[in-house]
Amino acid sequence: MRREALRLYLVTDPVLCAGLGVVETVRRAVAGGVSMVQLRDKQATTEERVVLARELMQVLEGTGVPLIINDDVEAALAAGADGAHIGQSDGSPERARALLGPGRILGLSCETADRVAATKGLDVDYLGLGPVFATGTKADHEQPTGLAGLAALVAATDLPTVAIGGLKANHVNEVLATGADGLCVVSAICGQADPQIAAATFYSSNKGGSK
Numbered sequence: 098m099r100r101e102a103l104r105l106y107l108v109t110d111p112v113l114c115a116g117l118g119v120v121e122t123v124r125r126a127v128a129g130g131v132s133m134v135q136l137r138d139k140q141a142t143t144e145e146r147v148v149l150a151r152e153l154m155q156v157l158e159g160t161g162v163p164l165i166i167n168d169d170v171e172a173a174l175a176a177g178a179d180g181a182h183i184g185q186s187d188g189s190p191e192r193a194r195a196l197l198g199p200g201r202i203l204g205l206s207c208e209t210a211d212r213v214a215a216t217k218g219l220d221v222d223y224l225g226l227g228p229v230f231a232t233g234t235k236a237d238h239e240q241p242t243g244l245a246g247l248a249a250l251v252a253a254t255d256l257p258t259v260a261i262g263g264l265k266a267n268h269v270n271e272v273l274a275t276g277a278d279g280l281c282v283v284s285a286i287c288g289q290a291d292p293q294i295a296a297a298t299f300y301s302s303n304k305g306g307s308k
Contacts, residue, residue, distance in 0.1 A: 098202050098222045102163055103259040103279035105299050106133040111140070113287035119149060122292045124156045129296030131286070132279070135182055135204075137167035143175070150176035163202060170196045180204065182225065185212050194220045206261070208239040213253045225281060226250045228262025229272070233284070248275035266298040 107126050114122040123134055134157065136150055146169050153164055154176065163179035166172045170193050173181040180202025183193055194203055199220075206225040207213045216224060228241050241262060242250065251258050260272045261281040272280050280299065289295035 098163075098257065100257045100278045102133045103223060103257055103281075104132045105130055105296065106135065106259050106279055106281040107131045107286055107296070108135045108137050108167070108281060108283045110283050110287045111138050113284055116290075117292070120152050120156055122287055123153055125291065125293040126286050126296045127157065127160055127162050129286075129293035130299060131162065131296050133163050133165065135165040135167055135281075136178075139168075143169055143172045146172040147176045150178050154178065165202060165204060173197065173201065180222070182206070185215075190216075190219050190221055204259075207250065208242075210250060210253055213250050216254065216256065221256065223257040223259060223278075224250075224254060225261045226258050226277065227260055227281075229260050229268075230263030232263040244271055244275060247272070247277060251276040266295075269299060 109119050109123065111119060134153065136146060136153060138146060146166060150164060150166060150172060157164055165180045165182050166178050167182050168187045170181045174196065181193060181197060182204035183190065184206040190205055197203055202222045204223045204225055205216060205221045207216065213224065226247055229244065229247050230241050247260055258277045259279045259281045260277045264272065264280045264282050265285050269280060286292050286295045
């Protein structure tokens with residue numbers, strides 16, 4: 098997986114996307130510069146995720162933007178998505194990799210230094226680190242790390258990393274300065290009237306931030 102794919106990572110939220118719908122939100126967000134998309138819908142069934150993932154794959158065809166399914170390896174396989182993302186309480190990374198095989202992306206959330214340390218030797222492609230700031234889109238998160246805490250987590254791994262939690266366009270430079278490869282956002286794009294404009298705000302901020 099290219100580190101550049103993590104530069105602006107959109108996680109969908111069916112409630113925040115309700116106005117335009119998930120598919121149209123993603124279409125516009127990718128046009129604005131989103132570089133990776135994660136389908137996240139905790140209430141949906143595997144079958145419902147597969148249907149939506151296939152629609153999203155049609156939107157993403159030819160863009161080079163990977164589609165990842167949150168916490169449902171079976172849906173990722175059935176839909177032919179690019180990979181899956183799991184939390185450390187969502188099942189075994191070893192089992193997820195065994196199911197996905199070597200050709201698909203596997204991401205893992207890590208909220209503490211101990212959890213980052215535990216990823217050594219695991220066959221995962223990137224780590225989602227945070228929450229950096231408090232966020233309303235995930236009520237059961239750990240205490241926010243802040244930017245200093247994020248920098249410490251990034252320094253503890255050689256894997257590609259994406260920062261998660263309460264991030265807005267004005268945080269881009271500070272987050273990239275920690276060594277993270279990009280930002281993962283939900284409400285900063287899904288909750289906006291025009292996802293393309295919202296994404297483009299991040300994209301313009303990201304231009305000077307390559308590692």
